[in-house]
Amino acid sequence: MHSNNYTLGFVFIVTLVLGVMLSFTKDSVKDLQDQNLKADVQKTILRSLNFEENLLLSNESIEQTFKNYIDAKCVNVEGDIVECNIEEVDIEKNEETLPIYIRKNDEKIEGIALPIAGKGLWSTIFGYIALNPDTDSVLGIQFYKHGETPGLGGEVEKKWFTDNFVNHPLEEPNGEVTYVPKKIRDENGKIISITVIKGGVDYSKSNKSAIHQVDGISGATVTADGVSDFLLEDLLRYEKTLDKIRDYGTI
């Protein structure tokens, strides 16, 4: 049996060595990790804005595409452009400066991406929702960071879930089904956002709100409710900005 002092000393030395090893590793790869993280956020924005996947293959091409096509700026709740350092805006807490990413082609707006973030079940979920220039129909939605249970709440980042937002089945009079994006505004142009429905959307004719609803995730009701809540809350912050873009075609 070793003495208490020996045991304590041994544990101390092991902890010290392992600690140094860990901090050395972290320190030497920190820059690369930060680059990956930044590219991942940009990739999420570009994906939500419906860019071709082959533009998003490497960190370099992501950065290039972002630089060429995206006009990133900040607005306030009144819809006026304000100065900000867009990479340092805390999406979750910030109220005054709201980042907005506009996809432009020769000065013409092709889409608007807005950051969304809020509580799911275990964690804060981060993502982007992109709208068409009509500021009503959804161009895409993507989530890039969350700590929800893989297979349950974690499904929010999966294609089948995000595709829900752009595939609303619409039956034509001749019986053919076409797919249109979901809408965030009601008939009067008021932003009512999109609600994640537990179970699934009722697509019968009597359900007039189906265009504002998407299928939920079984086993992840709290995550889905969280998504519904923060989506509405975040979209409302941009209400005046979106109205401006709809009415004047610019901010």
Next chain:
Amino acid sequence: MELFNSESKKIISDPINVNNPISLQVLGICSALAVTIRLDQAIIMTLAVIFVLCSSNVILSLIRDYIPARVRIVIMLSVIASLVSVVDELLKAYLYDMSKQLSVFVGLIITNCIIMGRAEAFALKNGPSKAFLDGLGNGFGYGLIIIIVSFFRELFGAGTITLPDGGAGYVLWSIPESWYAAGYENIGLLVLSPGAFIILGLVIWAQREMAGIEEEA
């Protein structure tokens, strides 16, 4: 040379075959079920486990005579946990997409019973070179099973075979569209956890049959 005598061979080949950690000892099942949806995930996970298993075995074997018995579990756990954190950080830096897909399961290598099991059962009683071979053998044994399981799950569940390529994965082969047009369908069940149980069960059965092992009733 010590590396190639029959005892060393046995140390490395037993865990792959007649003493496989997954199919015969039924350890490490959690990650075997979780990361076997796609082949590329299983391959990277195997490499991560082999790295952690070999290094933890060697490190613990080197200091085995100095570890106070009362705190040996704590020491083993901190060595293993640190190594896993190193792997996690490296994945985040060099294989970002893969680290996102593997998410918590890299961190959960810490709780993989195979690693603690080998440390306690083997590394603390044997020299570093033997411990290294033992880690290699068990790592391959683990990898063999999850690679077989993930191959079948991905092929029949998603209709593709994906290899790791540093990005989102290189699709080596996928079931041609004409098959789907002819009425072929992917088995969605295999992508879900019950599918993993079924395939793993079949693999365990096949391997026990081949190894000629019979459980006592």
